Amino acid sequence: MPVLRSKLRRLLPVPRSLLGRMLLLTLLVVLVAQALSSLIWVSQLRASQMEGLLTSTRSLAHSMSASVSYFRSLPLGFRPMVLDQLRSMGGTRFFVSLNDKPLEMQVLPETPRKHAVLAEVDAVLRQNLGRNVDLLVQFVSPDDLRIFNGELKLDEVPRSWAHYALSLEPLNPPVLVTQIQIAPNEWLYLASLMPEPYVSLEDQGLPAQQVWFIILTSSFLLLFIGILVHWQSRPLKRLATAAREMSLGATVEPLAEMGGSEVVEVSRAFNNMRDRISRYLGERSQLFSAISHDLRTPITRLRLRVELLEDEALQAKFSRDLDDLELLVKGALQCVKDTDIHENIEQVDLNYLLHGLVEPYLGNGQVTLKGKALASYPGKPLALRRCIGNLVDNALKYGQRAHLHIEDDREAFVLHVDDEGPGVPEQRLEQVFEPHFRLSGQQQGYGLGLGIARSLAHSHGGEVTLQNLREGGLRVTLRLPRHAN
Known part of the structure; x- marks a missing residue:
């Protein structure tokens, strides 16, 4: 576990200050919360869009089945005439033609939305026209679209014939092509664009408005958190400065007990500790001063009495003991003097x-x-x-x-x-x-x-x-x- 923590610190440097750590933690929390909320919002949005797409697709498929039923009901000789009238009038939902075989075109790759549209159109047409009807439902790019038996491209026919239904400049959306056999060697060709707002059928990412919303809310939240933490950390900085100065022996004024309840408790505890340490240092100084005064006098008297001894050997022994005692006293006082420097x-x-x-x-x-x-x-x-x-x-x-x-x-x-x-x-x-x-x-x-x-x-x-x-x-x-x- 310590190895894992050290690796995480190297990969994600953690700020040393309280403000930096709070901002980093807030940023991570905001990003996670926004990511989860955006994920839920996008999933609901896509579900709603998919439901609307399928509703529009069913409506389009019913229009196709109605057009097929209409052409089936026409006598064979009237079908080309009706097609000419549709092309000359324009404004119809589909581009319609009659071919003697299904046209082969390069099909676009399926996406989840395209697959759902194709499946829904196929299901509605078979439900209305019969399960055994021969039909092809495909999405084709306008550049690869073929229209008549001669496999003409869209740009090779008069604009009044097909462009009103199959082009949406400057966009280049896919074209839904449905080919249904209505008689032997006769295939009805229906091509159209998907209705708004499902023209492109591409899965869109997070909308730009949502991205800007995340950025703005995160920025404002970080700004307010930064101000709050800076405001709350000022008493802690004063506490750290006072503790450092007191550790060096400087005279420290009592801290103002203000801020949050926890900070007030810390400041009050520091002030109590400061008072106890000040009393202790004062009492220690007085104690050693008293010891210095009290010990020097009896040691001096003992030296005078030793001088009165007639036995020189005994006198030398007492003198050595007194020298050792005086050395210990001077050493202790020197230690206190050297370490108790008031600056x-x-x-x-x-x-x-x-x-x-x-x-x-x-x-x-x-x-x-x-x-x-x-x-x-x-x-x-x-x-x-x-x-x-x-x-x-x-x-x-x-x-x-x-x-x-x-x-x-x-x-x-x-x-x-x-x-x-x-x-x-x-x-x-x-x-x-x-x-x-x-x-x-x-x-x-x-x-x-x-x-x-x-x-x-x-x-x-x-x-x-x-x-x-x-x-x-x-x-x-x-x-x-x-x-x-």
Whole structure:
């Protein structure tokens, strides 16, 4: 199933925005609904047209049978005279002639409508003239039409004889030709066009009016849905902006609780969360300030008392314990101080920031820098400087050299910091982010650099990861996503 979903995404790219997805979904729903309604409408229309076509065909067939019965009733000598009078007068429904044999013509391919017409004419004529009557019913193109025994074409006879009944310029509709044997070696030839509006007998597609109706209704519906979704999504955009600014530590005003009921609930929940986080941060700052003040005083008193001890060995042991205690306190306070940076969010020139960090080391080749940021990054300048500075310092401290490589695009700013040190055992790649963790007891510092860098990256929605390089050394990767404003 995941493979199928990925293939569908490649074939039909899904928009990332709520507005784009709603418009795409609305368009699909409208197209499906219009297609179904048009299918039902066309099927009903064609059924109605077929019923009207068969009614007109039966009327035409009854007129044919009446003409056949009339010619059958005439004496043989009068039939040619009646035909001459019909041709001279004009205005009759059929072109009529008497032939000594049925004429052979190229028959048009049958369509469902033509087949229904031929079957209905055949059934009515046989019902009125007898089941055993010899007859041929065909549709012929005017260009292939033959009229008399000499198989003359329509254009080869005087226009007053046949054109009034068999031509409909500029159209070129099929001609219905019926040949009925009324006596030995005598075939009555009847040719006519189908009555309006069934002249062409071709199955028409969706009418142009219906197509324009679908286009206009879909356009208006998409326009109104787009306006509605844009109107409803504005509170969500404000919520996303406020959440991003709050994650960077900026002061965020309470959101206006307006819009749909669901949006109001989300805004109210965000405001409650904002208040709780603000209280928590304030209480944490006060707590660590109190701890800093309360611990420094007893540690100082203990150092004074240790100085009064006469046993130097015992004095040295107490001093080491106090040094370790003071190191832990300073490390914890330094961690809070470095990660709790109160700055306003602004557009940071990452190229300027990086060059300022690595410039002191460029002369001796300790640090190299490749690539550049394509655009500024919205964040806290001091926090980003401290985050990247910790990564560079860590590489120089444990790997002697730092090689920086930038990869930047519209999705994220990525900085790789490679060193030439021994690397980190695979099972401890995550453990080195823990406070006060050191791979060896001889390492200097508080063991907080990578942990602080990761915390600062997290505050910008980013991440810091570690990877051992095959050729030796450790790669530290900082990834900062470029959030849409």
